[in-house]
Amino acid sequence: MQNTAAFNAHRTALEQSVHNTVVDDAIRNAMLANIAAMAEAMQAESRTADATFVKQHKRRHGILRSWIVGVQECAA
Structure with missing residues (x-):
């Protein structure tokens, strides 16, 4: 977001x-x-990068959640 804001500031100055x-x-x-x-x-x-980040985060979070549930089931 910081890079996008800087880009927009430079764009405005150029315009x-x-x-x-x-x-x-x-x-x-x-x-x-x-x-x-x-x-x-x-x-x-920027939108593409944000979407990719969100997708990777959800995938990693899902893998971690599955592992935690598996550990909890083994412990039970």
């Missing part, structure tokens, strides 16, 4: 720089479209 310095409308719009596409890709990557 402002483009707005303030690029005078040709077509070039400005193309640059802003590329920045938006980069932001979209970064957000998609």
